[in-house]
Amino acid sequence: MIFQAEVLITPREGVLDTQGKAVEKTLTHLGYKGIDEVRVGKIVKMKLEADTEHEAVKILESMCSDLLCNDLIETFSISVKETGR
Amino acid sequence: MKTAVVVFPGSNCDRDVQRAVSESMKTAVDMVWHEEENFSRQPDLVILPGGFSYGDYLRSGAMAARSPIIKAVKEHAARGGLVLGICNGFQILTETKMLPGALLSNTSLTFICSRCYVRVEQTDNKFTSGLKKGEVLQFPIAHHEGLFFLPDNELKKIEDAGRVVFRYADQATGKAGAEYAPNGALNGIAGICSEKGNILGLMPHPERATIPHLNGGTDGIRFWDSIANAFAERGVC
Numbered sequence: 340m341i342f343q344a345e346v347l348i349t350p351r352e353g354v355l356d357t358q359g360k361a362v363e364k365t366l367t368h369l370g371y372k373g374i375d376e377v378r379v380g381k382i383v384k385m386k387l388e389a390d391t392e393h394e395a396v397k398i399l400e401s402m403c404s405d406l407l408c409n410d411l412i413e414t415f416s417i418s419v420k421e422t423g424r
Numbered sequence: 425m426k427t428a429v430v431v432f433p434g435s436n437c438d439r440d441v442q443r444a445v446s447e448s449m450k451t452a453v454d455m456v457w458h459e460e461e462n463f464s465r466q467p468d469l470v471i472l473p474g475g476f477s478y479g480d481y482l483r484s485g486a487m488a489a490r491s492p493i494i495k496a497v498k499e500h501a502a503r504g505g506l507v508l509g510i511c512n513g514f515q516i517l518t519e520t521k522m523l524p525g526a527l528l529s530n531t532s533l534t535f536i537c538s539r540c541y542v543r544v545e546q547t548d549n550k551f552t553s554g555l556k557k558g559e560v561l562q563f564p565i566a567h568h569e570g571l572f573f574l575p576d577n578e579l580k581k582i583e584d585a586g587r588v589v590f591r592y593a594d595q596a597t598g599k600a601g602a603e604y605a606p607n608g609a610l611n612g613i614a615g616i617c618s619e620k621g622n623i624l625g626l627m628p629h630p631e632r633a634t635i636p637h638l639n640g641g642t643d644g645i646r647f648w649d650s651i652a653n654a655f656a657e658r659g660v661c
Contacts, residue, residue, distance in 0.1 A: 353575065354528070354573065355528060355531070355571070355573065355608070357528065357529045357530070357531055357533050357571075357608075358529065358533070361533050405490075406482070406486065406487075406490060407482070409483055409486070409519065409526060411525070411526050411573075411574075411575075412526045412528065412573065
């Protein structure tokens with residue numbers, strides 16, 4: 340089966356996110372009120388072949404630990420959607 | 425003594441390091457492409473130079489840390505061989521987990537290219553044994569991701585173990601610490617070594633402080649001499 344996968348990678352809590360702070364400051368300058376704890380992360384999208392959704396998630400978790408995510412400073416969440424066979 | 429400089433796509437300090445090492449240390453230097461799986465001549469010192477390997481894609485040093493040559497670099501380090509990572513090389517060493525920590529974006533969110541001063545914090549390793557503990561050296565910096573980060577408990581561990589080798593400092597007073605770090609590095613850390621002292625990573629560029637008629641000073645020569653002398657004392661020339 341073919342899955343459309345998305346891996347969302349964000350800075351871990353407690354890790355200084357200078358980009359997030361800059362974005363938060365600029366949003367405040369633009370007049371947005373009541374915003375706090377802005378964090379900037381990244382999304383990695385891909386098409387992925389696997390027998391089951393469970394297997395697809397396992398492969399993506401392995402990719403995160405091997406390359407996509409630095410677990411000292413980042414956390415990740417995975418979503419997969421079957422798109423065809 | 426033999427040195428190998430690993431070249432990644434996007435390395436841009438490899439030739440500077442080659443020149444500094446061959447002129448200051450008077451040693452043979454092999455330039456090794458990152459796709460090699462082994463060193464053709466077993467080196468005593470492996471250097472991962474500065475630059476923007478793989479365009480800093482994903483995270484600085486992330487892709488380079490998974491290059492074929494890295495396995496041989498790890499084996500060299502496991503045998504007690506010396507590994508030095510400068511700037512992007514330091515980022516690569518943290519990505520390989522050969523050194524703890526991560527280098528985050530500078531607090532200013534800008535690329536900083538400037539003169540910089542670091543205090544020698546310890547000399548009980550194979551890189552700085554020829555320097556004086558507490559002396560302040562001028563090495564230039566040029567980076568966007570230089571904020572050394574470790575969670576508090578792990579930061580304390582490397583501090584307690586005396587693994588901080590260089591700390592950003594004030595030239596006039598010799599004081600060092602976070603307030604003198606141009607990039608926001610925790611505890612003002614500019615360079616750390618491994619537990620056994622045979623792996624060193626630092627953000628400043630000692631290879632850029634080796635030419636007298638340029639403005640970067642010549643303190644880098646003392647750093648390279650220190651490494652060469654440590655080898656000479658063991659009979660390796």
